[in-house]
Amino acid sequence: MQKRLIVSNQLLQIMLERLAQQLIENHHDFSNSVILGLQPRGIFVAERLQKILQRIVGSPIRTGRLDITFHRDDFRRRENPLMANATQIDFIIENQQVILVDDVLYTGRSVRAALDAMIAYGRPQKVELLVLIDRRYSRDLPIEATYIGQQVNSLSSQRVLVEWRTPETSEDNIWLITKTEEK
Numbered sequence: 238m239q240k241r242l243i244v245s246n247q248l249l250q251i252m253l254e255r256l257a258q259q260l261i262e263n264h265h266d267f268s269n270s271v272i273l274g275l276q277p278r279g280i281f282v283a284e285r286l287q288k289i290l291q292r293i294v295g296s297p298i299r300t301g302r303l304d305i306t307f308h309r310d311d312f313r314r315r316e317n318p319l320m321a322n323a324t325q326i327d328f329i330i331e332n333q334q335v336i337l338v339d340d341v342l343y344t345g346r347s348v349r350a351a352l353d354a355m356i357a358y359g360r361p362q363k364v365e366l367l368v369l370i371d372r373r374y375s376r377d378l379p380i381e382a383t384y385i386g387q388q389v390n391s392l393s394s395q396r397v398l399v400e401w402r403t404p405e406t407s408e409d410n411i412w413l414i415t416k417t418e419e420k
């Protein structure tokens with residue numbers, strides 16, 4: 238396995254600050270806007286953004302967690318049963334501007350499932366999508382992000398891995414993983 242660093246710890250902090258500023262440009266004080274992080278990995282991005290936004294805006298930013306498990310189009314096709322995560326939305330999304338947040342946009346199938354899952358909670362006025370990494374030219378569906386951390390050219394055999402800091406590592410990094418033949 239080869240691991241190539243595509244976003245360093247320092248760059249990722251700058252990227253998150255920039256994405257937060259872009260959100261503020263469009264959503265001002267967030268009085269009519271909410272954030273939904275996609276389970277399982279989008280919630281880390283959503284929580285980081287929430288902290289930065291709250292620091293800048295100076296008021297609470299409504300942030301929830303959306304589970305998409307039962308809305309995935311491969312739900313019944315998987316050999317290993319999928320484990321559902323929690324959906325936690327403690328606010329009304331009816332008539333709100335919703336920002337869906339995930340770490341990676343690849344085929345677009347997770348986002349399609351998220352749109353489906355979200356509709357059970359109300360009819361938003363508008364829905365946007367924010368991702369850290371947009372794997373270009375990889376879409377199976379006509380879905381694009383509104384806010385992008387970085388676009389990456391990749392092969393279908395590769396995978397993007399977003400690694401968040403732990404007490405041991407204290408660094409956030411994004412890697413492009415290439416599987417190599419085991420000898």
Ligand SMILES: O=P(O)(O)OC[C@H]1O[C@H](OP(=O)(O)OP(=O)(O)O)[C@H](O)[C@@H]1O
Pocket residue numbers: 275277278279339340341342343344345346347348
């Ligand atoms: O655009 P997509 O092709 O849906 O891929 C993007 C999704 O994949 C990852 O999740 P996860 O690894 O849980 O999903 P996967 O099994 O579909 O790769 C990632 O956190 C995104 O949610």
Ligand SMILES: O=c1cc[nH]c(=O)[nH]1
Pocket residue numbers: 341343372395396397398
């Ligand atoms: O590269 C990819 C594709 C889907 N999901 C990921 O987490 N990474």
